[in-house]
Amino acid sequence: MSTTSVLYHGFGVRGYKYLKTEYQKGNIIFHIERDPHKRCCAECGSKRVKKKGHFSRELRAVPIGKKKVFLCLHLHRLQCKVCRSLKLEPLILSFPKKHWTKSLGRYVVELLKERDCRRCGSAFGDELGYGKGDTPLGIKEEV
Numbered sequence: 760m761s762t763t764s765v766l767y768h769g770f771g772v773r774g775y776k777y778l779k780t781e782y783q784k785g786n787i788i789f790h791i792e793r794d795p796h797k798r799c800c801a802e803c804g805s806k807r808v809k810k811k812g813h814f815s816r817e818l819r820a821v822p823i824g825k826k827k828v829f830l831c832l833h834l835h836r837l838q839c840k841v842c843r844s845l846k847l848e849p850l851i852l853s854f855p856k857k858h859w860t861k862s863l864g865r866y867v868v869e870l871l872k873e874r875d876c877r878r879c880g881s882a883f884g885d886e887l888g889y890g891k892g893d894t895p896l897g898i899k900e901e902v
C-alpha cells in the first residue's frame with residue numbers, strides 16, 4: 760500500500776498530494792500539499808489562481824500505535840486572476856485555529872465512548888485542548 764493510500768484510507772486525507780515522510784524523535788510527520796488541480800480562489804471559486812507565498816502548518820493526526828503522527832501542510836497563498844483576492848488556501852482537514860485533524864477529533868470521541876475521560880486525556884495531552892471546555896475538544900457527536 761502506498762503512502763498516498765495510507766493517508767487517504769487511514770487519515771482521511773483527500774484532495775492533497777503526498778510529498779515526503781519524516782521520522783523525528785519517535786514521531787511520524789507526513790508532508791502534504793493541496794492537489795494542484797484542486798486549488799481555487801477562496802472568494803469566487805475560480806481555478807485561475809497563482810501561488811504567491813507559502814508557509815507550513817502541523818496538525819496532529821490519529822496515532823499509529825504509540826507513535827504520534829503529524830500532517831505537515833504546505834499551504835500556499837493564492838492570488839485570484841478573476842477577483843484579485845489574495846488569500847491562503849482553505850484548511851479543510853481541521854477546524855479553524857485547531858492544531859489537530861477532524862479525523863483525530865472523531866477518533867477521540869469514539870474513545871470516550873469506551874474509556875473514561877481522564878485516560879483519554881492522558882493519551883492525547885493538553886496540546887489538544889482537552890479538559891478546557893465542558894465537552895472534550897469542543898467536539899459534538901456529529902463531527
Ligand SMILES: [Zn+2]
Pocket residue numbers: 800801802803804805839840841842843844
Ligand atoms: Zn477569485
